[in-house]
Amino acid sequence: MKRYATVLLTGLAPVSWGTTYAVTTEFLPDGRPLFTGLMRALPAGLLLLALGRVLPRGAWWWKAAVLGALNIGAFFPLLFLSAYRLPGGMAAVVGSVGPLFVAGLSALLLAERPTVRTLLTGAAAALGVSLVVLKAAGALDPVGVLAALAAAASMSTGTVLAKRWGRPDGVGPLALTGWQLTAGGLLIAPIALLVEGTPPALDGRALGGYLYLALANTAVAYWLWFRGIGRLTATQVTFLGPLSPLTAAVLGWAALGQTLTPVQLAGMALAFGATVLGQRPATVPAAAAATTAPAAVTRKSGVPRATAPAD
Template sequence: MLGALNMGAFFALVYVAAQLLRTSVAATIMAVSPVAMMLIAWPLLAERPKPLPLAGAGLGLVGVVLLVASGSGGVNPLGVAASAAAMGLSAFGHVLTKRWGATAHVLSVTSWQLVAGGLVLLVAAVLVEGAPPRVGLPAVLGFGYVSVVATALAFSVWFTGLRHLDAGTVGLLGLLNPVTGVLLGTAVAGEVLTGRQLVGLALVLAGVLLGQPALTRRWAARRAARVAEVSPGSADHPGSSTVDSRVPVE
């Protein structure tokens, strides 16, 4: 099940969306993933959504739109459905992996999901595309990079993060994908960042920082301290029942 959710169905839907949607639209839909993970983790993991990560998800979504938005044109409904399904299934699968894979070794969890998801895709590929075509050395090297680095290693790191952090915090890190793409375009392809993209970049980074555990704990501690200062049991509160020892009691 996890292999189908996180690997098989996810990758198939992502490639369908890539064929039917502009990158900006697909990236915007996928940027909703942190909120989806927070909401799913609430009933399944008892991880109540926290204000700062929720605010960070909102900032990040706006930032992604500013980063990748380009031009106008029609939007294919099937592509939107595929992208939204990929986002929802992967968010659900990641939360289930955190719940069910807590006691298993992370490499084992990742490997079995990749094998199961690959088998699902293999059956679908044979039925739809037939036998695979011949590929040359450059294609083999490309497939090797995608398989080992961009998939196996990336998911191992992702699931390791899920094991140690809240689902919402890890989900926010996914917002760095479009940031990385834009920055690589600047560094490798010589693209120039616009003012709008710089604002979007700043918003995404601010959103990711808002979801970090240290900042969330500090904010929660300050909020608890403020509540304690004005609680009925506080000596400084007007309704306090505490008696001042300096006032004589008749």
Template structure:
């Protein structure tokens, strides 16, 4: 992976931030309009619908020449990540699963260290501080943790970490729109087959659930991943990953604003801690070489 020594414009960072802001709305939308909705069908439809809508954007030449790269990236960034994420959510309280998934920035730093690109002390402090902030914000600890669920949540973060690091390598010379469309389409079809083979009955749809799926699919998944993969190609991954910590912050704030949920002083302090860690993790990107 080649380092990009030219500083990215501020607009690139703001566009990158839109993705976790969109993903953070998943919690309030699901709680308001998709309570009891089968989680496997929810994961399948929110990926399959935008994938099929965007499928015509992928030229046949890309499928023929880059099918293996697309399959690997689709599995790591979307398919396997989503499966492990929902497996963790089914076995753990949502707050605990979110905290474990928030280890993604730290995992990316550790993977890069194994490859010889060692993180700074500031990056390590921001990564651990971010995890602590998310834990204070949403943590719900069971008496006896389900260690399978713990492993699934951690591996979900690992899957996305490896996938994001591989995008500049395997996705080189593929436009972000095409890369996003191909990954969503392939992952959606695979998840559809898995869900149908599992014998899960198709859920009953209402107007509210259809509108909610329209938001969670084409908007949060489609638009969100387009912006995310576009940002991966333009911004240093070890800095970009920290923006994902904004996701649980948005979820909690949206719950307060739209679902009349309470916000404690501890949670307010946690939000400040998370945002400080996110901002501090970006500062060196202005003066250090990116890659």
């Protein structure tokens, strides 16, 4: 039951991220994706730093910078670039291959051998997402496709490295999340200034939208996400990703007057089923289990251990 509770709490992160499109279109100024990424990451990171009241030490200065660049600083701009250059939902389709990226990286870095079930479930999740969000028309932009693939690879690599490195002694997921969001926000800031210029004037509606994105959509959501990485396998965590485009589709139907076709409903059922199946732990034969290291790692040395990290 504790594992299922962890899965449900971690799943709230991509559900929250699925509201980003509606909030952006309804509350925020047009054409400022990098500024929006900056407003999501940096205030949330600084808030969590203040709450956690601990800074990185030793090797964790560069580890936090690497994780912040992969999960936030590179991921946000690449995601926005792909969304702007690709037609109707294609960025989400390309990004839905994340579970397959994680399966491959987990084999290399975590010694988690991908099973046939994992690969088939990952393909089913990508197919389901494509049925939900893919729209007809529009030639594929090579830059947009590469940006979407790079965004998925960046987040997948950050997820696997966060699992491999664990957390330092005495540091909880709140502080670790704050380090990454701050590092990522500081990376985005000069890019946003160079590409988009000075920040736009903000009214009360926009300020409310940015407040929601910084607090619920980023600070809380990424804390739940990195907390989940410490308690679940990297593959289980990334299989929750399709909940984001599914949430966006449901919210578009419920709040924005968009329609859902039978094909989209079938895609939602397929993607959600793949998400649920992806949470089932892989079965390890008894003989292999005796010689296979547990998936969790210690916070300090990275040596496998049997118990999950505590908050």
